[in-house]
Amino acid sequence: MPDLDPYFFQNNRWSFTRHRVWNRCPRQYYFEYIAPYVRSDPVVDPGKIRWLKNFTSKFVVQGQVVHDIIDQQIQAHCEERPMSLDEALSTFSRKVAAYRTVEGITFTECHNGQAIPDSFYTDMEANGQTCLFTFFGKWPEYAKRQCLRHEKFDTFMVGDTGVTVKVDFIGKMPDGTLLLTDWKTGKDDDGNESGLQMAAYVLWAKEYYNLPADEIGTELVFLKTGKTKPYNFFDEQLVELKEMIVPEFAAMNASYEFEDFPAKSSQRECLSCKFAEVCDRTESPG
């Protein structure tokens, strides 16, 4: 068993993000979550891995910029400062322009040898503006809810397994029930995975707010189209989630040996993978 930095164990919890990386490519999971903390005979230099972790896929950045601006605007509302669509739009444009100038040291795809076409920035600008217009169009409905929390990390336990969640917006409705909202900036074909993410939020909220599942609703808001997709859960479904989380987390931690994390390469994933440079199984375009 490799010697791991104690920091690894302090922060080793199941999360929806880890679940996705684990199922996408176990080797990518190893590089992301274990390799930076290996203290004895590392397969890859942990310093190099930490440096590669600074890069982010252009697709993640696209969504993250919108999320950050929305969160700043919600924070302004919580502090009783005025929200401003104009300010949000101009901040967004400034950020897109700034990313253009640092793409080589920011985007994973650039680092992996792919040129970023102008059309990416044009689409990023147009999509981001649409998302912000939609958010501000919907906000009056959200402003009626008491904002309990937004974009804050929380942890809880499922048996012996630590779990981390981060809900975009938690509103308390006039009847005392909660509605947990996740803003989506991509296409509105989220598949089945979002149900898992929302169920994890409800598991946490049940405990944190001491409420039954039927008093906690969740919704995805697709900011590109304005479509809203609600998810409600029965306790039986939440039990199923717990029965998935515990063994999955055990599998993630059954070994910390590099060989036990097989590569699942695909051209699409490898091009956006931060660790392609140090992975001998990467699929390059062509």
Ligand code: SF4
């Ligand atoms: S480069 Fe491809 S195979 Fe290697 S870790 Fe990344 S996604 Fe997995």
